[in-house]
Amino acid sequence: MGEVFSDATRIQRMLDFEASLASAEAQCGVIPASAAQAIASKCKAELIDFAELSKATALSVNPAIPLVKQLTALVAGDNAEEARFVHWGATSQDVNDTGLVLQIRQGLDILHADLDLLSRGLADLAMKYRSTPMAGRTLMQQALPTTFGVKVAGWLDAVTRHRARISEIRKRLQVVQFGGAVGTLASLGDKGLEVGAALARELELGIAAAPWHSHRDRVAEVATTLGLLVGTLGKIARDISLHMQTDIAEVFEPAGAGRGGSSTMPHKRNPVTAAVALAAATRVPGLVSTMLSAMVQEDERGLGNWHAEWETLPEIFRLTAGALHQMADMVPALEVDTARMRQNMNATHGLIFAEAVTMAIGKQIGKSAAHKLVEAASQQTTKSGKHLREVLQLDKSVMTHLSSADLDRLFQAESYLGAAEEIVDRVVAASRNEQPGGIALRSFHG
Amino acid sequence: MGEVFSDATRIQRMLDFEASLASAEAQCGVIPASAAQAIASKCKAELIDFAELSKATALSVNPAIPLVKQLTALVAGDNAEEARFVHWGATSQDVNDTGLVLQIRQGLDILHADLDLLSRGLADLAMKYRSTPMAGRTLMQQALPTTFGVKVAGWLDAVTRHRARISEIRKRLQVVQFGGAVGTLASLGDKGLEVGAALARELELGIAAAPWHSHRDRVAEVATTLGLLVGTLGKIARDISLHMQTDIAEVFEPAGAGRGGSSTMPHKRNPVTAAVALAAATRVPGLVSTMLSAMVQEDERGLGNWHAEWETLPEIFRLTAGALHQMADMVPALEVDTARMRQNMNATHGLIFAEAVTMAIGKQIGKSAAHKLVEAASQQTTKSGKHLREVLQLDKSVMTHLSSADLDRLFQAESYLGAAEEIVDRVVAASRNEQPGGIALRSFHG
Amino acid sequence: MGEVFSDATRIQRMLDFEASLASAEAQCGVIPASAAQAIASKCKAELIDFAELSKATALSVNPAIPLVKQLTALVAGDNAEEARFVHWGATSQDVNDTGLVLQIRQGLDILHADLDLLSRGLADLAMKYRSTPMAGRTLMQQALPTTFGVKVAGWLDAVTRHRARISEIRKRLQVVQFGGAVGTLASLGDKGLEVGAALARELELGIAAAPWHSHRDRVAEVATTLGLLVGTLGKIARDISLHMQTDIAEVFEPAGAGRGGSSTMPHKRNPVTAAVALAAATRVPGLVSTMLSAMVQEDERGLGNWHAEWETLPEIFRLTAGALHQMADMVPALEVDTARMRQNMNATHGLIFAEAVTMAIGKQIGKSAAHKLVEAASQQTTKSGKHLREVLQLDKSVMTHLSSADLDRLFQAESYLGAAEEIVDRVVAASRNEQPGGIALRSFHG
């Protein structure tokens, strides 16, 4: 992703716009075909003097202006006549924004591919541990048994929704920006819309009903969509890091040479991917709020707020893509200690099975009465350190309703997993039904 | 919208969940039909002791727990047997979240209706001023002529996209939350998914592939979608407030008794709706970032982060709906001074027509050479205060390429509006093609 | 804190401004003394019609305007002559902002008192567990032994800094806002500054060098200072919730009737205060960003951005004060299981003492070589499950440098606590040196 949002790629995408614009204008008879060819031949990032560009950008606060100047000089080097037609009828924001759209398209392709990979990795993991019991935890306390498969299915289901979201925003986003200085295309007389349509064809982008120079919901929506995705990556990372705590030790990121080591503690094995994903999840929300704040742009082009987008959106992409890529890479190598999962469920002397008992008794005396009964027994367990099963067995008011065999069953995780396995199946199936990003990609531009 | 997110409505929606749950469980043979009826008969917010509820919520940090306690007591008042089946098999977050989804659905209905209204208002406005010239402004400087219709079309086009977005998120959002304590539905044995499906039917909601207690992208997506919408409302407000400045005076919010007055300056007429929309656009981005930050929730239920959503999402709704409603209401009454628009274009002694001249000369000598020529003339205009037309007329290097009649035409806004009118037509047509919210509303749940 | 930022208190503080303004103007001979008395006699919130006020505020987007209208009517009810002098020479923002400053002063008093309380509670806790060993954890992995006292001292030291910060901002914040419509005090002729000084005396506030209607760093600084404080509260809560995990069980929030219970799991004991503090720490950063975004206000009074502050700052106060109060209240009742702390250090089969061993050997063969040696032994421990002490004892390259008695000592937490106790002493002493808020309070005025 660093690649897609590098200076070199940025400039190349802007040059792609200029080449396509010239070609479109030649097709519409606005400029000579020879000029279009001459321009296209110079639209190569390697011909650009980046140092000069950077210097001039600082003065004009806009890279498009000095870029057009350099391109014009390059074309004029061969033929002054044809250089007249560089950037014909466009405004600097046309090239900035369309270049950005091209970068974003490429960025979304990469995200989509990594999401598909992560999706497959999670689906495999969910199926593998579909029936593996572990403690479910709410508010950071052990609550009831669940399976590791259900936990992973929760992650996967969110990933499936993110794949759908990214497909959906493409139809709004992947459009040309083309309006001229104030959005009327006045500089092209009556040829404006025709050129716009040809330009869209050239770039395989859609046509916007109107120029959107100061209407930034399109790019802000990319930011919010990535913000949602990175939130899920952070959630997965939070779960993994909690399970990887020395005192819990149920799930581990893979170890490796130089990976997650400590400068002073040779035994440390740190959750490196989780750190990256959590860092991204800490940083992206603030960046998204910047993109939303920046939407209040003045008239036909914003002052400062448009400029606030320039580094912010690429930063969001980099952080999201970095975290996603590491996560997709790491998930298949996740180490799971199923024995420890089972062992940890004993930490509460049977309290984790309290609800199972409550429900069983509740069928006979009502949930509320059962709740009180088991609450009392639980408190005794907490105080005495005796196992809940033991406490219950000595409690006549309980044993009126349950046999000893009932208790045996109730204190086994497997007998209180409800719909766990079906939920895993349902989520995995849904993840496989969602069209992969690669296919969805060009589907909307004929 | 205050109504939808009031305490009373919140509690009623939670009670709707409890009534529907009981009904669904009766249909599936999990609880007796008589219990379901008894429970439903008490699921009325007016029976709840709100003071007591508020006190107990502070202790448990969760309104569902004391609410279920009150409901159980109410049912038990008539029949202790049937009270056993209140909230059967559900967890507190099931009722919290499904109640929230019901509130959000109602909230989106209201937004959708106001968006449709705003859309119609803007379409009318755009058509009315489709050809009315005014100064287009970029970076807060006059640039080229545009039409007021094009400006309004820009607003309208963004509104059309927001209408589409809100339709899209409903299919992901309008689903039941139902998983029991850790998302396995263990307390319902093998009946969990069947009850879940019946519950969804009762509430006219979709079924989620898996419980989403700690996967918050669904609700966070509502926040980001509203964040995008409020950004557009802020943009419209910014434009209106700029045009309404005493020194520009092109567009005005309607005046009225007590509306926008000042305590000390009797002549002031303040942009009241713009203030409301700009305040919302200033506040919502930070609230959206909270919703995204809150996504990193622990295991099967988050600690603190889930709770961070509770007041934040309603606040986003209130701010967005308030600004939208005022805007939809105000737009049809917007006052437009078309004469002043034309007069303001003279502020630069003809410089606003500089590009038109550049393009005209550029056709003959190339854009770059023309740019230099007109740049020099513009600088002379700025220095001398003479009108650009006058400066050009005296410049032989210019008059070689243009006749005096050419100049007459070039210095008239109407002759340099490009595709303005077609853009308006295109945007208005697209806005009318987008399905109104009222119809889209129930479309995805059978 | 709800009290301080209630509607009733808000209005009373605004009326305090009006009464003090009248008194100051009477002292300066601007209005008759009898008018000042008449006005003061009506400056009571209980005389105000709040329903009417709320309705009128919606129209004018400013509560001051209808409030002044009501106050004028009240005074006029007794004496129409004297009613002429209500709000004399002031602008609505003068009363809004000064009223807000008075609320904030009261709010900071409350925060200061609770911070002092929290400080004492933490100092006691730190001293009590000054030498109690527990696992220090970095990146959510056990690292080295520390003491619970050191951990608490870290919390305490941050609290001491927050107490200093709140003292510091008061001198900038606790000043009168008084400038008239555009900040020139023109309506008071040559008496403006004299009245301003008298007004400040009346309200026990400082004098601002210039009106600050659109310069909002004063109020934004309150927001950022509370943002820093709530970050620390979140950090304390995060630590407590991690230690309170079922699988770690070292530290517990106190239990109590109805406190932290679950609707379905009778054994659950949830970290309620932590939830409140973490929720606040999730919400406040976004609200602070709103206050900072809102600083970009136009000319002599901002449009929308000023209005964005109105609910945001009180919300920050409420969240911060709520979390702080609960924390100050809970800390003295925190339950600590020192035996479990010691037991948890055994989780890594001695790896937690790896650095101690490394340093001991390092003294003889260099840290880098020692690091490699112990790293190898640690890996053997991880693989085999054997205790690190055992592995080392069998390793000749290690036992060349260490005796068995050395190993005994090295594998005891107490012998590797470094400066732990002195750090606790230093921090506690510093906390006691910081002036309590109650004293600092009025120190800078008069």
Added chain:
Amino acid sequence: MGEVFSDATRIQRMLDFEASLASAEAQCGVIPASAAQAIASKCKAELIDFAELSKATALSVNPAIPLVKQLTALVAGDNAEEARFVHWGATSQDVNDTGLVLQIRQGLDILHADLDLLSRGLADLAMKYRSTPMAGRTLMQQALPTTFGVKVAGWLDAVTRHRARISEIRKRLQVVQFGGAVGTLASLGDKGLEVGAALARELELGIAAAPWHSHRDRVAEVATTLGLLVGTLGKIARDISLHMQTDIAEVFEPAGAGRGGSSTMPHKRNPVTAAVALAAATRVPGLVSTMLSAMVQEDERGLGNWHAEWETLPEIFRLTAGALHQMADMVPALEVDTARMRQNMNATHGLIFAEAVTMAIGKQIGKSAAHKLVEAASQQTTKSGKHLREVLQLDKSVMTHLSSADLDRLFQAESYLGAAEEIVDRVVAASRNEQPGGIALRSFHG
């Protein structure tokens, strides 16, 4: 500022820590003096292999670990014995954080110098236009006359407060981070605090009462303080850009070759500095919220949240310093059109003097009655387009209280400026009393 936060400087500051640590430890007899010298001789950024460092950092998620490795190898190249003492007793975060503190100190020096420069520029500007009348504007509407000097004084007064704030935070911030792996300094036995004190002396930093690895209020406070400053820069920029609008044209950023030009409109002169400052003011609030969110760090070292600071704080510095530097540079060259200022006050046909008239009549018939009278006349002016003076002159109920000479005086801006000039004087004096940053700089470290 790019310099201060470049990779090279970052690494050099970390090496400064290592050199000073070795020196401090030699002074305390912990390591041999020869080792300290050997280490110091290699603590030069130019000896470091940055490509290798960057690769290794990606794996360990921490630049300190591979840096120490390289430094150790460099020292060992000369003398393996002495290489043993590199980084002795420290943890990676000790070097990361202290290095950061050194960078921040340098960064604040630069900000302070530019703030002093800006302060002088604004003071000169305020004095120059101390009595120059212009329209004061509230809610983007002309309100009353003020002077340009008062407006600038408002900017200046905020800058004075920012200078004080930056001085204040230095005493908390400019301290060493030194605690070893979990903050106990265990690896230095009983020498930890002594070494820490010597290290602080070496680096001219203060001593922290306790290590602050996971207590981030110190660095977060830098972020919030810069956030407040950038808010003021945005406010100044907003004002300038509003005054620079083509239709208002009162104040201009200086023009220059390549500065603020447009690619298609030769006459454009864009507010370049305002764009930079407004972009910064749009971006920094979200970054500040990230720093606050990141404060909730786990135990003795945070996972992901600490890492979230790494790029965020430097970004805040770069944006703030960039905007500040441009502003300080531009302010002395600001062009002011005082004639246009006076002319714009006529835009409302005298309504801007309405309050002056109200106050004059109010002295006789009460403010409320006067308000109504003038309100009616103002409405007539608005409707008829007649000048307010003319309307009033024909109104007998007004002319009972005022003579024609009174009206002459009342409709002159100079006679309604109140305390404007004294306010300017007061603010300029206060700005000159605030100690310049250069002097304050080292004041607190002995």
